[in-house]
Amino acid sequence: MGLDIAQTLIDGLMVGGLYATVALGITLVFGLVGILNFAHGQSVMLGAYVTFFGVQAGLGFWLSAALAVLAMAAFGAILEQLVFRRTLGDHMAGLAVSLGLIMVIENLAAATFSPDPRFVDPPVSGSIMVGPLQLSSQRLLVLAISTALIGGFYLFLQRATLGKAIRAMAQNRQGAALVGVRVSLVSRTIFTIGSALAGAAGALYASLFAVTPYMGNTPLTKGFILAALGGLGSVPGAIAAGFLLGIAESFGSRYLSASFRDGYGFILLILALLFLPTGLFGAGKARV
């Protein structure tokens, strides 16, 4: 029983790392630019496809994943330049545009890649014994990578000059401008980093799950739940919420019913909104 609980916990953490990576991108863009970027899930999907085609072309998983990150970074920058720059300050327009983007990108992907699911060969396969625990090697790898990404990004925000500028901008846009932060440049950087994170998440998703044109929707919905759960705009909140959701789903599916899997996240959200209306860390306007 104890063994089983430990295994389920680690299963939850492994998927939670993925959730957190996606939620991080969403909360970042929202916290800084004030846009709920619905197209974020599409970046996850496109990143997964870049990985799939890279692996198929013989580049191997790692190179393909790096390519996915770069491609999605560029995608984010272009999207910001062409679309979101123009909707700044108008949340409804930003929302409408990003919803529209979902349709456009998803249907283009379905038309180009066909709706058939594709599976990517993961860099490692099978399971390993860690003490008495039998764990999936690839999932452990995904956990390690997502933790490294999240941790690295967190350190970047805390320590790097640009990271500090990003946090400053999230806390006070005008204040940031007054000290010489070029707000438009940081906005684009944020979109670029957020989308690159989504690309990384896409590569990791592809190493575990089927790649389809519609795969972006689940991470997107869950990402939004998490961003809300963490207190919209709060980076530590989104990260903690990601892991929490992974664990809740894992325990729910393992010990309760697997047919209610996606419901556990919403229960968490509703409870959080009722009892912690300002998010997990209660920071209210808590930002990056």
Place this chain on the structure above:
Amino acid sequence: MLTVENLKVAYGRVEAVRGVSFAVPAGQIAALIGANGAGKSSTLNALTGLVRCRGKIAEGDIRFDGLATDAIVRHGVVQVAQGRQLFPLMSVRENLELGAFLRSAADKRRRLDELMARFPLLAERAEQAAGTLSGGEQQLVAIARALMAEPRILLIDEPCLGLAPIMIRRVAAVLRDLHAAGLTILIAEQNASFATAIAEHLLVMENGRITQAGPPAAVMAHADVRRAYLGI
């Protein structure tokens, strides 16, 4: 010498600043005084590129109207804006460090040491989140943050708003120190007695225009102004 010629700021159809011209010689403290909505903040925001404007803004021969805020900061013109605009969740130290965002790391360290030596309060509260400080302390942090950029021209919007008298005296002292150190300062202020006490030159703004200008004594001698700002 900071010169402003025929400055205009409009928000949609509303003209907030309607052709203002003035000059602040290097090393002088000047004060824009006027009622709420007279166009003081808009003038300062135009000077630092936060709002779009028309007209000519220059320091000496170098024009900087139309430039982005970061370029103006780089040029040595820094504003302490209304409401202080601190980063509330960051520590005092991080706030100050960000003040030197455009400077080298070495400059940043040197400047931080200087300011902490000059204002012991900053050193005392260095690790405290800026949002938890009192209003006066926050004003001090905001001024110090602006000084981190080593400006040649400092613009301060309503330095006394919401402060207790003891804090007002402290802020005044700091401004006098800066003036003594040779900094050019332009204050926007509703509190006319504070402005007259500290400034060498007063500019009275009404409805987006400068209606009176001159040394404090001369301006305050004017009956309209006395009535309007000193209530006598």
Place this chain on the structure above:
Amino acid sequence: MNIGRLLSIIASASLALWAPGALAQTDTVKLGVIGSLTGPHSGWDVPASDGVQMAVSEINAAGGFKVGDKTYKFSVVQEDTQSKPDIAATAAQKLLSDEDIRFVMGVLTSTPGVPVANQMARAKVLYVGGFTAMDGLVGTKGKELLLRALDTDETAAKGFVPAAAKELGLKRVGMLLPNDDVSKSIVKIYEPLFKQNGIEVGLVELFQPGTTDFAPVLRKFQNQGLDGLFIGYSDPDAEAIIRQSLEIGGLPTKFVYRGGSSQPAAKYADKIDGFLWQILTRDLANPSDDKVKDWILRYKAFTKKEVTPQTYWALTFYDTVFMLVKAMQEAGTVTDPAAVAAKLKGMAYDGVRRMSYNGEGRAITDIDIGVLKGGKVYSIPQKIL
């Protein structure tokens, strides 16, 4: 080619040639073909339509078929349901406005299928469809002229479960399916059948449809003494389950797939100990039967298309046309759909497939079972009829 049919074609052809004046007297039977030639469901219905056209072209090329004293040829009247229920209703009405059309076939998907079947029943036309929801329609009052050309789950399971027991040597299986009505009926059908074939069902779990991460639910199947997993019923779900079972470890490596393709296991062939799937008609990918091989050659020549997993539906309706002819001949009429339907029910036909309809109008046909074992892919014919 099936000798019996070849003979019957030659016989009818020679009759048509030799009977004096017979050529001049050839009459036409209008055959309605309905289905989604466009839209997302066209993947099913276009092959079905190809199958009908292919059969008709072969019959007509051989001079037609004889019923009573007369020789008839088919002429096909086709309508497109466009994968939409409202268009399907209009398309059905359009077909039915031609009073000479008394026999209609087509539609393999339920959304456009239900309105089509209802219109056909009302017009008292003989209609052979294929969609799943037809199981709830055939054999009910007023729907006596409706027949479904595909085996029900129950019928297919009767051949599938014994094959699973024999090929994989299973003793105790777990069932893992999406949480929906189809799965619930699958469990109801298969659970007792497993028991009858000496296989215990250790665990039944229904997962949320759309699940991509199966790790937590698969944990439930660990340490249950299982030697096989019964999974369904879509290819992506099945592949994800197989892949993640291998990834997590400690789970059975024999899979019984209630689905129609080897695709889910293809990439993991050397890592699993067995995979069984249902070929609801005949194995077209690795045919062993000569009449299947011959049919594939003719299919390719006629349609200029390659064989895909969807080609099953062409074969289904190809045989259905010949079976319809046989029923017309036995009933001695081409104008009385009720009489022809009555003959079809209970009749067995040995075409490329062996098929029959029971008294209610449900197909009972032999199927092939696909097996992937020891890295090899093959199929075994399974008699159900």
